[in-house]
Amino acid sequence: MQHEHPPSRLPFLKMHGLGNDFVIFDSRGSAAVVTPELARAIGDRNRGVGFDQLAEIRSSDMADIDLDFWNSDGSRAGACGNATRCVGRLILDETGKDEVTIRTERGILIARRAGDEVSVNMGHPQLMWDEVPLSRPVDVEHLPLDGDPVAVGMGNPHVVFFVPNAEETDVAGWGRKVEFDPLFPQRTNVEFAEVRARNEIRMRVWERGTGITLACGSGACATAVAANLRGLTDKKVRMEVDGGWLTLDWREDGVWMTGPTQLVFKAEFDASFLERV
Ligand SMILES: N[C@@H](CCC[C@H](N)C(=O)O)C(=O)O
Numbered sequence: 001m002q003h004e005h006p007p008s009r010l011p012f013l014k015m016h017g018l019g020n021d022f023v024i025f026d027s028r029g030s031a032a033v034v035t036p037e038l039a040r041a042i043g044d045r046n047r048g049v050g051f052d053q054l055a056e057i058r059s060s061d062m063a064d065i066d067l068d069f070w071n072s073d074g075s076r077a078g079a080c081g082n083a084t085r086c087v088g089r090l091i092l093d094e095t096g097k098d099e100v101t102i103r104t105e106r107g108i109l110i111a112r113r114a115g116d117e118v119s120v121n122m123g124h125p126q127l128m129w130d131e132v133p134l135s136r137p138v139d140v141e142h143l144p145l146d147g148d149p150v151a152v153g154m155g156n157p158h159v160v161f162f163v164p165n166a167e168e169t170d171v172a173g174w175g176r177k178v179e180f181d182p183l184f185p186q187r188t189n190v191e192f193a194e195v196r197a198r199n200e201i202r203m204r205v206w207e208r209g210t211g212i213t214l215a216c217g218s219g220a221c222a223t224a225v226a227a228n229l230r231g232l233t234d235k236k237v238r239m240e241v242d243g244g245w246l247t248l249d250w251r252e253d254g255v256w257m258t259g260p261t262q263l264v265f266k267a268e269f270d271a272s273f274l275e276r277v
Contacts, residue, residue, distance in 0.1 A: 010274060013090075014049065014264040017082035019214030019243030021264075023051040024087060028059045036074030041277040042269075043072030052213045055083040063101035063108050064091055071209030078105040079155030081217020081257050085111065085118040089261040092118065106155030119258040122218060125225040125250075126153035150226035154255070157188040157208070158222035162230070166194040166202045175206020191219045195232045201239045214243030221255040224248035 010033065013024040023042055027033055034056045042048040051072060058066035067087055069077040084102055088111025091100045099112045102120075110121045128151035149161045159178060163169045175190045190206040203223045205216040220239050227233040228250060235250040246259040 009268050009271075011266065011268040012049075013266050014051075015083075015086040015089075015262060016243075016264060017085050017215060017217065017261050018241060018246065018259055020052050020082040020216060021050070022080075022083045022086055023049055023054045024083070024090075025054070025056045027056050028065070032056060032058060032068070034068070034070055036070070038274075038277050039070040039072065040074040041273075043074075048273075052207065052210050053077060053080045053083050055080065055087055057087060060103050063103040064095065065100075066103045069104070071207070073209045075209040076105075077156055077209065079122070079218045080104075081120060081122050081154070081219075081221060082215055082259070083217075084109055084120050084122075085217065085257070085259060086261045086263075088112075088118045088120055090263075104155065114258050117258050117260050119256050120217070121254040121256050122154055122221045123254045125222065125255060127151070127229075128153050128157065150229060151188075152222035152225050154218040154221050156218055157184060157186055158191060158219055159184070159188050160191045160193055160223050160226035162227070162232070163192050163194055166192055166204045169204060171204045171206050172212055175212065179206060179208050189216060189219050189222075191216070191223045191226075193223045193227060195227055198232075198234050199237050201227055201233065201237055203239050203241050205241065212242075215241040215246070215259075217246070217257050217259075220246050220248055221257055225250055225255060 015022050039054050043051055054070040056068045060066040069080040071077050092113055102109045112119045149159045151159045169192045171192055178190045179187050187208045189208045192204045194202040205219045207213050207216055224237050228235055237248050239246045249256045
């Protein structure tokens with residue numbers, strides 16, 4: 001990290017939502033600290049802490065907080081639903097409010113208490129291949145899948161494949177190939193969805209910039225939208241991901257996602273670690 005005087009203390013939190021895990025910095029009232037190099041160093045699960053995304057809380061003049069996201073390969077993510085729920089939990093508890101606003105690259109999102117869980121309005125989906133109007137054949141060699149996926153933007157790109165059996169799908173093999181397919185100039189997150197009923201989906205995910213994760217909130221929203229647009233499900237569904245269950249509800253005002261959050265620990269980086277980044 002290029003600091004003339006590297007900080008001697010850099011506190012952080014570790015949280016997860018359904019096993020989608022995050023390192024979180026609170027940089028309110030000070031300069032932003034995250035660089036691509038720092039994100040990669042901290043994201044190293046052997047030599048750093050490890051995370052699926054790194055989230056940095058910033059002071060905001062438009063919402064309760066601003067929030068930026070980074071993947072473990074050092075790239076930026078425009079949206080992260082599960083980290084938004086986790087940080088939403090922190091700010092709900094800090095303020096004692098029932099509803100808070102969080103400004104992300106995606107826009108201002110609302111996080112609300114929902115019993116023990118947190119709901120976030122992830123906003124309106126964008127259909128990325130609207131000329132087709134929903135989907136486009138993807139020519140991935142020997143793809144043992146429905147080659148007619150739906151591309152949905154939730155502030156970040158997603159492509160949803162419908163599969164007969166999510167457990168038997170080679171998520172790593174196909175996910176990596178599709179992420180880097182030239183059809184997706186910004187690369188893409190890749191979801192594999194098995195529709196179990198009109199109100200239930202099993203979904204597994206390959207995240208752009210990170211790989212397989214136990215859950216992906218924006219991916220869950222994209223999957224719920226894609227399945228509804230295909231006429232396969234209702235607007236409200238329960239979704240089983242590798243890390244547990246989420247509820248998705250596509251309403252007039254956006255896609256609401258509800259699920260659990262967990263604070264794991266609070267710690268701080270040693271100055272010697274920061275000096276070597
Ligand atoms: N885990 C996230 C999404 C992560 C962002 C993604 N890897 C990207 O680059 O867009 C979520 O919960 O939404």
